[in-house]
Amino acid sequence: MITLYPWLLPYYQQRIDAFQQGYGHHALLFQAEQGLGVEQLLSALGHWLMCQQPQHQQPCQQCHHCHLFQAHTHPDIYTLAPIENKDIGVDQVREVNEKINQHAQQGGNKLIYVQGVSRLTEAAANAMLKTLEEPRPNTYFLLSAEASAPVMPTIYSRCQTQKLAIPSQESAVTWLQQQTTQAIGDIQTALRISYGRPLHALALLEQGLLEKRREFLRQFWLFYRKRSPLELLPFFDKPLLFQQLDWLLAFLSDALKARLQIHTHWLCQDLAAGVQQLSQQQNAQALLRATEIIQKVRTDLSQINAVNQELILLDGLTQLITDVFEG
Numbered sequence: 001m002i003t004l005y006p007w008l009l010p011y012y013q014q015r016i017d018a019f020q021q022g023y024g025h026h027a028l029l030f031q032a033e034q035g036l037g038v039e040q041l042l043s044a045l046g047h048w049l050m051c052q053q054p055q056h057q058q059p060c061q062q063c064h065h066c067h068l069f070q071a072h073t074h075p076d077i078y079t080l081a082p083i084e085n086k087d088i089g090v091d092q093v094r095e096v097n098e099k100i101n102q103h104a105q106q107g108g109n110k111l112i113y114v115q116g117v118s119r120l121t122e123a124a125a126n127a128m129l130k131t132l133e134e135p136r137p138n139t140y141f142l143l144s145a146e147a148s149a150p151v152m153p154t155i156y157s158r159c160q161t162q163k164l165a166i167p168s169q170e171s172a173v174t175w176l177q178q179q180t181t182q183a184i185g186d187i188q189t190a191l192r193i194s195y196g197r198p199l200h201a202l203a204l205l206e207q208g209l210l211e212k213r214r215e216f217l218r219q220f221w222l223f224y225r226k227r228s229p230l231e232l233l234p235f236f237d238k239p240l241l242f243q244q245l246d247w248l249l250a251f252l253s254d255a256l257k258a259r260l261q262i263h264t265h266w267l268c269q270d271l272a273a274g275v276q277q278l279s280q281q282q283n284a285q286a287l288l289r290a291t292e293i294i295q296k297v298r299t300d301l302s303q304i305n306a307v308n309q310e311l312i313l314l315d316g317l318t319q320l321i322t323d324v325f326e327g
C-alpha cells in the first residue's frame with residue numbers, strides 16, 4: 001500500500017482516476033504550503049506512473065520498475081531541485097532535456113520531478129517550457145511550488161495546477177493524536193500556531209518548541225514590564241529567530257483582536273490571560289503599530305545580511321518602547 005497522509009489521499013485518488021480514465025495530464029503542478037508534505041504526494045503519484053502493472057489505485061510493488069523505484073535507483077526518473085539552496089539553473093534543465101529525448105532505459109515511462117518551480121531561473125524555465133509544450137510520449141512531469149511563491153505564467157499555463165488545502169482542524173487533530181502522546185491542549189495549540197499545517201505542528205511538539213515559545217513570550221512580557229531591550233536580546237535564538245518573531249506576532253495580533261472585541265480565531269488561546277491583559281493596557285492603534293514594527297523587523301532580517309541581526313532586533317525593540325509602550 002502507498003503511504004499517504006490522510007489529507008493528501010483525495011488528491012492522489014483524483015489524479016489516478018484521471019489517468020485510469022485516459023485523461024491524465026502529462027504535467028501536474030501542486031501548490032502547497034510547507035508542512036503539508038506535498039513531496040509525499042508527488043512520490044506516490046510518481047510510483048504509480050512508473051509501475052508496469054498497477055493494481056487499481058496502487059502500484060504493484062512486485063514489478064522491476066517498482067523495485068527500482070523503491071530503491072531510488074530508477075534510471076528514468078529525474079529530479080530538478082535547488083542544489084545547496086541555489087536556484088535551479090539552465091544547465092540542470094538542459095541535462096534532463098537531453099536524457100528525456102532518448103529512449104527510456106527501462107522501456108517504460110519517464111518521470112521528471114521539479115521541486116520548487118519558482119526556484120527555476122528564467123533561462124531554466126524557458127528551457128523547460130519547450131519540453132512541457134510538446135510533451136513526449138510516456139513522459140510525465142510532477143511539479144511542486146510553495147503556495148506563496150510566484151510561478152511563471154508560461155509554466156503555469158502548461159500544467160494542470162492544483163492548490164492543496166489546509167486540512168480541517170478535526171482531521172488534523174485526529175492525525176496528530178495518532179502520532180504523539182502529548183496532551184490534546186498542546187496539540188491544538190501547536191496546530192493553531194502552525195496555521196493548521198499538521199507536519200509543522202508535529203515538529204513543534206516533537207522538538208519541545210511549545211515550551212520554548214511560552215518561555216520566550218514570558219521574557220517578552222518581562223521586557224514589556226521593564227522596558228529593557230538588552231535583557232530580552234539574549235533570548236532570541238538564531239535558529240529559531242523567525243519562529244520566535246511569528247510567535248510574538250501571533251501574540252500581538254491576538255491582543256489587537258481582543259481589543260477590537262473579536263474573540264474567535266485566536267492563535268494564543270493557551271495564553272489568553274496575557275493577551276487580555278495587554279489588550280486592556282494598550283489601545284488598538286498602539287497594538288497595530290506594535291505588529292507593524294515586528295513585521296518590519298522580520299522582513300528586514302529575511303532580506304539583510306545576518307551580520308546586522310542584533311542591531312535590527314535592538315532597533316525594533318527600542319521602537320516598541322518609544323512608539324508604542326510610551327507613545
Ligand SMILES: [Zn+2]
Pocket residue numbers: 050051052053054059060061062063064065066
Ligand atoms: Zn509495479
